[in-house]
Amino acid sequence: MKIVAKPVDAVAVFKGTGRPLPYKFRFREEDGTDREVQVERIFLVEERRIAGIRTLLYDCQSAVGGVQRRYQLKYLIQDCRWELYKI
Amino acid sequence: MIIFHIDANSAYLSWSAAALLERGGTLDLRTVPSVVGGSQASRHGIVLAKSIPAKKVGIKTGESLFEARQKYPKLLVVPPDYDLYMNCSDAMYGILRQYSPLIQRYSIDECFVDYTASAHRFGDPLSLAERIRERMRRELGFTVNIGISCNKLLAKMASELEKPDRIHTLFPEEIESKMWPLPVAELFMVGRATAARLARINIRTIGELAAMDRHQLRVMFKSHGERIGQYANGIDPSPVVPNDRIVQKGIGNSMTVFYDVTDRRELLAYLLSLCERAGARLRALGARASLVSVWLRTDAFISRQHQRQLYFYTDQTSEIYRAAAALMEECWLGEPIRQLGVGLGSLSRTDQEQISFFDSEKASDLRSTDMWVDRIRQRYGDGAIMRGVFVNTTLKSMEGGVNEGQFLTMGGYGP
Numbered sequence: 001m002k003i004v005a006k007p008v009d010a011v012a013v014f015k016g017t018g019r020p021l022p023y024k025f026r027f028r029e030e031d032g033t034d035r036e037v038q039v040e041r042i043f044l045v046e047e048r049r050i051a052g053i054r055t056l057l058y059d060c061q062s063a064v065g066g067v068q069r070r071y072q073l074k075y076l077i078q079d080c081r082w083e084l085y086k087i
Numbered sequence: 088m089i090i091f092h093i094d095a096n097s098a099y100l101s102w103s104a105a106a107l108l109e110r111g112g113t114l115d116l117r118t119v120p121s122v123v124g125g126s127q128a129s130r131h132g133i134v135l136a137k138s139i140p141a142k143k144v145g146i147k148t149g150e151s152l153f154e155a156r157q158k159y160p161k162l163l164v165v166p167p168d169y170d171l172y173m174n175c176s177d178a179m180y181g182i183l184r185q186y187s188p189l190i191q192r193y194s195i196d197e198c199f200v201d202y203t204a205s206a207h208r209f210g211d212p213l214s215l216a217e218r219i220r221e222r223m224r225r226e227l228g229f230t231v232n233i234g235i236s237c238n239k240l241l242a243k244m245a246s247e248l249e250k251p252d253r254i255h256t257l258f259p260e261e262i263e264s265k266m267w268p269l270p271v272a273e274l275f276m277v278g279r280a281t282a283a284r285l286a287r288i289n290i291r292t293i294g295e296l297a298a299m300d301r302h303q304l305r306v307m308f309k310s311h312g313e314r315i316g317q318y319a320n321g322i323d324p325s326p327v328v329p330n331d332r333i334v335q336k337g338i339g340n341s342m343t344v345f346y347d348v349t350d351r352r353e354l355l356a357y358l359l360s361l362c363e364r365a366g367a368r369l370r371a372l373g374a375r376a377s378l379v380s381v382w383l384r385t386d387a388f389i390s391r392q393h394q395r396q397l398y399f400y401t402d403q404t405s406e407i408y409r410a411a412a413a414l415m416e417e418c419w420l421g422e423p424i425r426q427l428g429v430g431l432g433s434l435s436r437t438d439q440e441q442i443s444f445f446d447s448e449k450a451s452d453l454r455s456t457d458m459w460v461d462r463i464r465q466r467y468g469d470g471a472i473m474r475g476v477f478v479n480t481t482l483k484s485m486e487g488g489v490n491e492g493q494f495l496t497m498g499g500y501g502p
Binding site: 005 | 102105106108109110111113171173174175176177178179226227228229
C-alpha cells in the first residue's frame with residue numbers, strides 16, 4: 001500500500017457510544033471520474049496522535065471493480081474530515 | 088532523587104515535519120536542509136529551528152533567512168504553526184504524565200520529570216527512558232533526547248550531550264568525564280557575555296570553572312558567579328515544580344514592526360497596544376506591578392532599555408502606558424525603530440494596597456473599565472473593543488505574543 005492522503009466525501013455511522021464507522025466514501029480517480037466505494041469490512045481501528053494530531057485509522061476492505069482491495073481510511077478528529085490514507 | 092529531562096530534538100522543525108508527513112506529504116523535512124522561519128515580508132525573517140542537514144551547511148538558529156539562503160540557496164523554509172506546536176507539546180506531556188505526577192514544563196519542548204516517587208512502580212530509570220523515547224517516536228512521530236540524573240541541572244546537561252534520539256545519564260560520578268571537558272559556554276546559564284569574560288581569565292572548560300575559587304567568582308559575577316560555580320560542580324538544589332505552582336515574577340511583551348517607525352505618535356500607539364496585552368495578562372494573573380520597563384531596537388540593531396520603579400502598584404493599562412510612554416520618550420533619540428517591548432515587574436498579589444495621596448479620582452473607574460474590557464475581549468475576541476487611536480488604522484489594538492498570547496514559550500526557572 002502506498003500513501004495517497006486524499007480528502008474524500010464520506011458517509012459514516014456515529015453510534016451513541018464508540019467510534020464512528022465509515023459506511024461509504026467517494027473519491028476522484030486520476031482520470032477525473034468519481035468512484036463510490038462501499039466499506040465492506042473493517043479489520044482494525046487504530047487511534048493515533050502523530051505530531052499531536054488526533055486521528056482514527058481504519059483498515060478496510062471492499063470490492064473495487066470486482067477485485068477485493070485493502071485500503072486505509074483516516075478520520076481527522078479535530079478537522080472532522082475523512083481521508084483515503086493508503087491504498 | 089531521579090530526574091529526567093526530556094527535550095524534543097529540533098522541536099519546531101521535527102513537529103512541522105511529522106505533521107507534514109501525517110498530512111500526506113512525501114518529503115521528510117528532517118532529511119534535507121530546511122528551516123522553520125517567519126515571513127520575510129513582515130520582517131520576522133529569522134531561522135526559528137533548523138534540520139540537522141541544515142546545520143551541516145552552517146545555518147544557525149536566529150540568523151536571518153536572507154543569510155541562511157546565502158549559505159544554501161535551495162533551502163526549504165516552512166512557516167511556523169504554533170497551534171500544531173502546542174498540540175505536540177501537550178501530546179508529549181500526556182505521555183510523560185503516565186509515569187509521574189511531578190512534571191515541570193520548562194518550555195514548549197522541554198520537560199523535567201521527577202521520577203523519584205514513581206520508580207517503585209515503573210522500575211529502572213534507564214529502561215523507562217528507553218520506553219518513553221520509543222513511545223515518542225512511534226506514537227507522536229518525533230524524537231526526543233532524555234537526560235537522567237539526580238538533579239535538574241545535571242539532567243538538562245545530560246540531555247544535551249549528543250543528539251538526536253539519545254538517552255544519556257550524568258550522575259555525579261560521571262561529571263568529571265562527561266561534563267568537565269565541555270566548553271564553558273555549554274553550561275546552563277553561561278551565555279555569550281559570561282563565556283567571553285571567563286575566556287579573558289583563561290577559563291575555557293566547565294572543569295576549569297568548577298575548580299575556580301568561589302570568592303573570585305563572586306567578585307567577578309556577583310550572585311550569578313556563585314550559581315554558575317555550583318552548576319559547574321553539578322550542584323542544583325531546585326526541585327521540580329509543576330507549572331501551576333510556579334510564581335511568575337514578571338510579564339513582558341514585544342513586537343517587531345514590519346517597517347521602521349519614525350513617527351512619535353505611531354511609536355506611542357504601538358507601545359500602547361503592547362501595554363494593552365501586558366496589562367491584560369497582568370490582570371489575568373491577579374497581580375499588580377510596580378516596575379515598568381521599556382526597550383527598543385533601532386534599524387541599526389542598537390538596543391536600549393529604561394525602567395522605572397513606581398511608588399504604587401497598578402494593574403491598569405492606562406497607568407502602565409503613562410509610565411511606559413514617559414520611559415519611551417527618555418530612551419528614544421528619534422532614530423527609526425524596528426522592535427519594541429514593554430515589561431512589568433515587582434509584582435504584588437495581595438488585594439490590599441497603599442492608597443496614594445496623588446491617585447487620580449478616576450482610578451477606581453479605570454479599574455472597572457479595564458475589567459469590563461477584558462471580559463468583552465475574552466468573550467468576543469481581542470478586536471471586539473479597542474481604543475480610539477486604533478480606529479481606522481492598520482494597527483492592532485493588542486500586540487505582542489503569538490496565538491493570542493496563549494503560547495507557552497518559557498516556563499522560567501523555579502524559585
